[in-house]
Amino acid sequence: xxxxxxxxxxxxxxxxxxxxxxxxxxxxxxxxxxxxxxxxxxxxxxxxxxxxxxxxxxxxxxxxxxxxxxxxxxxxxxxxxxxxxxxxxxxxxxxxxxxxxxxxxxxxxxxxxxxxxxxxxxxxxxxxxxxxxxxxxxxxxxxxxxxxxxxxxxxxxxxxxxxxxxxxxxxxxxxxxxxxxxxxxxxxxxxxxxxxxxxxxxxxxxxxxxxxxxxxxxxxxxxxxxxxxxxxxxxxxxxxxxxxxxxxxxxxxxxxxxxxxxxxxxxxxxxxxxxxxxxxxxxxxxxxxxxxxxxxxxxxxxxxxxxxxxxxxxxxxxxxxxxxxxxxxxxxxxxxxxxxxxxxxxxxxxxxxxxxxxxxxxxxxxxxxxxxxxxxxxxxxxxxxxxxxxxxxxxxxxxxxxxxxxxxxxxxxxxxxxxxxxx
Amino acid sequence: xxxxxxxxxxxxxxxxxxxxxxxxxxxxxxxxxxxxxxxxxxxxxxxxxxxxxxxxxxxxxxxxxxxxxxxxxxxxxxxxxxxxxxxxxxxxxxxxxxxxxxxxxxxxxxxxxxxxxxxxxxxxxxxxxxxxxxxxxxxxxxxxxxxxxxxxxxxxxxxxxxxxxxxxxxxxxxxxxxxxxxxxxxxxxxxxxxxxxxxxxxxxxxxxxxxxxxxxxxxxxxxxxxxxxxxxxxxxxxxxxxxxxxxxxxxxxxxxxxxxxxxxxxxxxxxxxxxxxxxxxxxxxxxxxxxxxxxxxxxxxxxxxxxxxxxxxxxxxxxxxxxxxxxxxxxxxxxxxxxxxxxxxxxxxxxxxxxxxxxxxxxxxxxxxxxxxxxxxxxxxxx
Numbered sequence: 001x002x003x004x005x006x007x008x009x010x011x012x013x014x015x016x017x018x019x020x021x022x023x024x025x026x027x028x029x030x031x032x033x034x035x036x037x038x039x040x041x042x043x044x045x046x047x048x049x050x051x052x053x054x055x056x057x058x059x060x061x062x063x064x065x066x067x068x069x070x071x072x073x074x075x076x077x078x079x080x081x082x083x084x085x086x087x088x089x090x091x092x093x094x095x096x097x098x099x100x101x102x103x104x105x106x107x108x109x110x111x112x113x114x115x116x117x118x119x120x121x122x123x124x125x126x127x128x129x130x131x132x133x134x135x136x137x138x139x140x141x142x143x144x145x146x147x148x149x150x151x152x153x154x155x156x157x158x159x160x161x162x163x164x165x166x167x168x169x170x171x172x173x174x175x176x177x178x179x180x181x182x183x184x185x186x187x188x189x190x191x192x193x194x195x196x197x198x199x200x201x202x203x204x205x206x207x208x209x210x211x212x213x214x215x216x217x218x219x220x221x222x223x224x225x226x227x228x229x230x231x232x233x234x235x236x237x238x239x240x241x242x243x244x245x246x247x248x249x250x251x252x253x254x255x256x257x258x259x260x261x262x263x264x265x266x267x268x269x270x271x272x273x274x275x276x277x278x279x280x281x282x283x284x285x286x287x288x289x290x291x292x293x294x295x296x297x298x299x300x301x302x303x304x305x306x307x308x309x310x311x312x313x314x315x316x317x318x319x320x321x322x323x324x325x326x327x328x329x330x331x332x333x334x335x336x337x338x339x340x341x342x343x344x345x346x347x348x349x350x351x352x353x354x355x356x357x358x359x360x361x362x363x364x365x366x367x368x369x370x371x372x373x374x375x376x377x378x379x380x381x382x383x384x385x386x387x388x389x390x391x392x393x394x395x396x397x398x399x400x401x402x403x404x405x406x407x408x409x410x411x412x413x414x415x416x417x418x419x420x421x422x423x
Numbered sequence: 424x425x426x427x428x429x430x431x432x433x434x435x436x437x438x439x440x441x442x443x444x445x446x447x448x449x450x451x452x453x454x455x456x457x458x459x460x461x462x463x464x465x466x467x468x469x470x471x472x473x474x475x476x477x478x479x480x481x482x483x484x485x486x487x488x489x490x491x492x493x494x495x496x497x498x499x500x501x502x503x504x505x506x507x508x509x510x511x512x513x514x515x516x517x518x519x520x521x522x523x524x525x526x527x528x529x530x531x532x533x534x535x536x537x538x539x540x541x542x543x544x545x546x547x548x549x550x551x552x553x554x555x556x557x558x559x560x561x562x563x564x565x566x567x568x569x570x571x572x573x574x575x576x577x578x579x580x581x582x583x584x585x586x587x588x589x590x591x592x593x594x595x596x597x598x599x600x601x602x603x604x605x606x607x608x609x610x611x612x613x614x615x616x617x618x619x620x621x622x623x624x625x626x627x628x629x630x631x632x633x634x635x636x637x638x639x640x641x642x643x644x645x646x647x648x649x650x651x652x653x654x655x656x657x658x659x660x661x662x663x664x665x666x667x668x669x670x671x672x673x674x675x676x677x678x679x680x681x682x683x684x685x686x687x688x689x690x691x692x693x694x695x696x697x698x699x700x701x702x703x704x705x706x707x708x709x710x711x712x713x714x715x716x717x718x719x720x721x722x723x724x725x726x727x728x729x730x731x732x733x734x735x736x737x738x739x740x741x742x743x744x745x746x747x748x749x750x751x752x753x754x755x756x757x758x759x760x761x762x763x764x765x766x767x768x769x770x771x772x773x774x775x776x777x778x779x780x781x782x783x784x785x786x787x788x789x790x791x792x793x794x795x796x797x798x799x800x801x802x803x804x805x806x
Contacts, residue, residue: 004604004607006600006601006603006604007600007603019627027596031600046664054688054689055646056636057632057636057638057640057646058632058635059635059636060635060636061635061636062636073628073631073632073634073635074628076631077628077631078628124766142739143743143764145742145743146739146740146742146743147738147739147742148719148739149739150719151715151719151726152719152722152723152724153662153724153726154662154664154724156649156660156662157660157662157724157725157726158726159660160651160658160659160660160726160727160728160729161726161727161729162729162734163728163729163730163731163733163734164581164582165651165658165660165728166728166729166730167581167582167583168579168580168581168582169579170572170573170576170579174651174653175651175658175728176571176572176573176579176651177571177645177649177651177660178567178570178571178581179567179569179570179571179572179640179642179643179645180567180570180571180625180626180627181627182567182581182585182625185589185624185625186589186625189589189592189593189596190592190762190763191763192596193448193592193595193596193599193762193763194762194763194765196595196596196599196600196603197427197428197452197599197763197765197768198427198765198768199599199603200427200428200599200602200603201427201765201767201768203603203606204427204606207767208767209765209766209767209768210765210766211763211764211765211766212763212764213762213763213764214743214763214764217740217743217745217759217760217761217762218762218763220734220759221444221488221588221759221762222583222584222585222588222589223582223583223585224484224488224759225483225484225485225487225488225583226484226582226583226731227731227734227735227759228484228487228488228757228758228759229484230731230732230735231731231735231757232484236730236731237582238582239579239580239581239582239583241577241579242559242577242579242580244558244559244582245471246470246471246557246558247557250559251577252559252563252568252577252578252579252580254577259641259642261563261577261578263559263560263563263568263580264559265557265558265559265560267557324551324553324554324555327555328555329554329555329556329557329559329560330555330560331554331559331560331561331563331564332563332564333563333568333569333578334563334564334565334566334568334569335566335569335629335639335641336566336569336629336630336632336633336638336639336640337633337637337639338566338569339564339565339566339623339626339629339630339633340629340630340633340634342564342623343549343550343551344545344549344550344551344552344564344619345619345620345623347548347549347550348546348548348549348620350620350623351630359635362631362634362635363630363631363634364630364631364634365623365624365626365628365629365630365631366620366624367593367620367624368590368593368597368616368617368620368621368623368624369593369596369597369600369614369616370597370614370615370616371597371600371601371604371612371613371614372612372613372614372615373610373612374600374601374604374612376600
């Protein structure tokens with residue numbers, strides 16, 4: 001095994017906040033890059049939560065603690081293996097300091113709205129004039145150009161603008177939003193892909209560049225065939241009550257307990273015969289309402305009751321295993337506790353135990369990339385706010401103790417959030 | 424202008440949405456991608472999408488979307504003659520993408536720089552390694568399905584094949600990391616990405632929240648003020664974390680601006696159902712476009728719920744030239760604009776997706792296969 005991770009030598013200056021950007025830079029740090037996260041003392045990363053704490057379910061044992069912003073599981077999950085440097089980017093002297101970072105950082109990532117970095121004097125033309133081979137990646141929701149480029153929006157806004165909420169629902173024409181900000185991790189993956197592509201090019205040629213990841217447009221690729229089918233055929237399939245063009249029956253069925261479900265996707269006649277058999281209702285397989293795929297697609301609503309009457313007697317994990325053993329794609333609908341205990345994820349080492357000095361020791365979700373000789377890794381917990389400010393300025397930028405003290409005194413840098421900081 | 428992955432040679436044996444989306448991104452950026460299909464054609468040519476039949480004589484939308492700018496050969500590598508040809512192709516390849524059941528080790532012989540990548544539902548080890556995959560399965564296991572939908576109704580998996588696309592992008596990231604490392608010492612390695620883990624990694628911190636305090640989010644209780652509201656002619660999504668005054672102005676509900684029930688974020692979150700009912704009343708008279716235009720003026724996070732029709736007609740996407748026309752033998756066909764836009768190495772001009780085995784004669788001839796060999800290989804079903 002090679003002890004050098006793949007992105008050794010890549011150092012990222014990371015201005016991103018919340019989920020999409022931090023997930024992208026977390027992917028880079030997982031793969032060995034050194035990620036320096038710039039955090040504003042007057043406006044915290046929203047995923048650290050407000051200064052005094054909010055949503056107690058994000059904190060260890062529901063306790064805000066002395067510094068809630070260092071104990072938020074949202075921030076701590078998406079920002080492991082990064083360094084935190086507190087800089088007030090609006091201070092007139094901040095720009096000069098950020099330019100110094102370009103001596104040691106060769107990738108810059110930001111997910112502000114278009115024009116923000118330029119206004120801060122940190123746009124690509126300025127950065128490139130200081131470091132010609134810099135790679136800069138931004139992730140505007142709707143791109144840097146066009147009539148809506150200035151529109152603000154979080155994950156669910158982009159999801160709506162990508163047309164996803166009309167593609168599924170309960171059959172009453174009401175759009176449904178994902179229960180998570182689904183577009184955010186999509187943006188994280190796409191931005192990481194963009195950065196990797198630019199890194200490959202620079203490695204081969206020495207040339208840096210600017211890359212725009214328009215989050216809504218990149219997300220549309222994951223429904224590309226649906227959009228193109230609409231173009232050809234003038235209509236689109238709506239997954240009502242979990243229906244799918246691929247299989248029938250295809251749905252979630254209630255299991256033993258409250259809000260416990262199993263899903264199954266019966267994809268062909270053989271699987272349906274197997275289902276009928278294990279349900280103890282083999283005659284269903286010969287019932288002409290269900291004996292072919294076309295018939296099952298048309299009549300699967302009639303199967304809901306007999307399947308539910310049967311499934312409700314089982315634990316969802318046990319039933320999923322039983323269905324899988326019979327050749328039917330199936331799974332428990334996992335809640336957060338189920339995910340944490342998932343035997344497959346645990347067996348494959350998907351979680352990493354990280355000891356955080358103010359939040360404690362917990363298992364954190366990982367990433368799907370497996371490389372045989374240069375594996376990625378999760379080593380360090382997420383940084384406390386401004387934890388690395390002085391060390392980075394001293395060790396990486398070569399600033400003296402008095403220079404650092406001066407910057408702190410005049411308010412360019414910080415090692416703690418400012419009183420009354422918002423988010 | 425050149426492309427970032429120019430001259431990187433990729434063989435794609437995956438026969439899956441995940442693998443083909445990964446190599447689609449590579450082809451976009453100049454890689455020389457050869458899709459290696461079973462003699463009957465890749466299964467992605469015939470997977471149902473809208474549920475209707477495919478365009479007569481042309482690739483399905485799904486196949487087209489996944490495979491523009493690639494070459495295609497047909498090959499049955501389970502046959503010894505087929506495997507020998509595959510091994511010969513691997514001699515000069517940079518990247519070999521496979522699904523399960525392909526003997527990667529023997530294919531790496533003689534090419535120490537080869538990067539192999541296994542793409543599969545659950546990987547080759549672990550309790551679910553023999554499980555059958557499907558989109559609803561991955562959405563269910565990832566934790567995202569549990570929180571999606573109404574609290575008093577069944578959870579919803581969403582639509583389409585998003586987990587597989589997630590795996591495709593993840594595979595792309597991992598392979599490029601291996602390529603980046605290879606520059607150092609010329610050594611390839613084995614990469615692996617599973618659909619399940621790609622989907623699980625998209626979870627909104629569910630497992631960590633559980634680790635922190637034993638709780639997990641339920642369906643229909645998004646922690647921040649978020650709503651889908653019907654308006655006069657459609658729907659809007661409102662995320663009222665900030666800018667409450669701007670929200671009120673857009674909805675013509677100025678009287679709610681200083682209402683103590685909603686003025687601060689924590690009060691607004693607590694009383695969000697009430698706020699939604701009041702805003703919904705107002706929204707009935709206002710068009711979606713107007714609500715969005717007014718709200719965005721004040722930087723409120725409000726957006727229109729689009730659908731495929733409005734996306735195809737969207738003037739923002741039109742100005743950005745997002746809908747591209749690709750010249751084909753039959754005339755032209757639409758494709759989506761770039762996943763990301765690079766200033767120095769933009770995505771290359773898209774070429775049509777290939778027909779099955781379209782490049783058999785050229786590619787096999789380069790391996791020394793004569794036309795009569797080719798006919799014989801076809802006869803025995805190796806090609």
